[in-house]
Amino acid sequence: MIELNQVTKMYGNVVGVNDLKVNLESGAYGLIGPNGSGKTTLINLLIGHFRPTLGTVRVFGKNPIRHRTILRDIGLCPASDVLYPNVSAYEWVKYLVRLHGISRRESRVLAEQALEIVGMSDAMHRPMGTYSLGMRQRTKIAQAIAHQPSLLILDEPYNGLDPVGRADMTAVLKAWTGQGRGLLFASHVLQEIEAVTSSFLLIYGGRLLANGTADEIESILADTPQQVRVIGPDAARLVRHLADVPWVDSLSLSAGRTELKVSLRDPGAFYRQLPHWIRSESLSIERLQASNGNLEALFESLLKHHRGETP
Incomplete structure (x- = not known):
């Protein structure tokens, strides 16, 4: 699913990520690290938004910079708030699905289904400017899953969600991984990831310090x-x-x-x-x-x- 071969990303003299090497088969993984550890830089490399300074990045065997069609297989929920206040959630999600080359008719169905999954059916025709932070976060997750990608990448997806919202999203993500789809869940809160998967990548200072299951990482710590x-x-x-x-x-x-x-x-x-x-x-x-x-x-x-x- 993901292959990083000695990947380094520099911002001038600043190292974003440093010599990352890992191969991930299809499955669910938690990307855990404190703020500023390199999680978002790694995500931007996976979607082809950043070009690595050194090394190679492959997603489903393809270079995401050269093969932009790979984005059809990736769903991204970014950490930043990218919603439009005067547009409804339904219109926004439908539009983003259309950008993947999906027909208008199917886009309408997929948008409604995704918004229902995240609990936004009742409010999906309201302008997003009237939404709470938690509702906006649910809408961001909806647009990430609406086109039914093979790999879902989430960057701090629980920001702004109350305990009920977190429980709802955990159930959604468990159902997602239960269907055999890939998931990369980036967070600085270990408990958020543990509720969804037991496989982790630990990143700090731009370096991948450990990866494996919780038991394997505990054996390293021992x-x-x-x-x-x-x-x-x-x-x-x-x-x-x-x-x-x-x-x-x-x-x-x-x-x-x-x-x-x-x-x-x-x-x-x-x-x-x-x-x-x-x-x-x-x-x-x-x-x-x-x-x-x-x-x-x-x-x-x-x-x-x-x-x-x-x-």
Whole structure:
């Protein structure tokens, strides 16, 4: 479905994405990374809006810059708000479907179907300038799916949606992937993607740090140095177990002695030993927070691993 071969995109002296290499079979993937990580640049490369400075991009085996007809197979929901205030959702979606070379009659049917799928049937003939942010977001998703593409690319699609809207869109996307269609879901919120797919691409600083299923990425993290916070009344009692252990780089206790920060060279060894210590001494530990509880910390850790800066 997608093939990136050592792809780099430069903006003058600024690196947008750096040496991306990945092959994705047809399926659903989450593109996860903080704001500014390179997600939107990668999407623009996939739709042929940007030309790579180095490397090659292929979507369904074709160069999206040379073969513009490939856009018939791609549906894009951009992060930006691109709606027209004096035009109805129905007219706008129908017009965009027509741009793919689909007949007027079929375009009307496809536009109505897409707007119904996203819950916009009742309001689709109103001017979009009267819509809430959530309604505009639903309309953007409708235009992305209306021409029934083989690959749906979503850039922060849940922006502006309330909890009900998010649940509705999650159901729509699950149904979409259940039909065997491709999906690339870009977000900086891990939980949004996890509700739809368990396959991830982690991007940070323009680099692809890891890709695979949630279990595969967890196995990578198990071998990646992390900082862990142990919180509870008996946190300080763990110090004697950790003080001379070779896979612990540093220890730090809070003033109240209820929070212990541990820098780990081998997190897997720590997680194997901790339950035994808690159980054998009946320790009261309320919470354990690893770096993967903080997305920025997770990416920083993987970036060091990627650069070979960790043991």
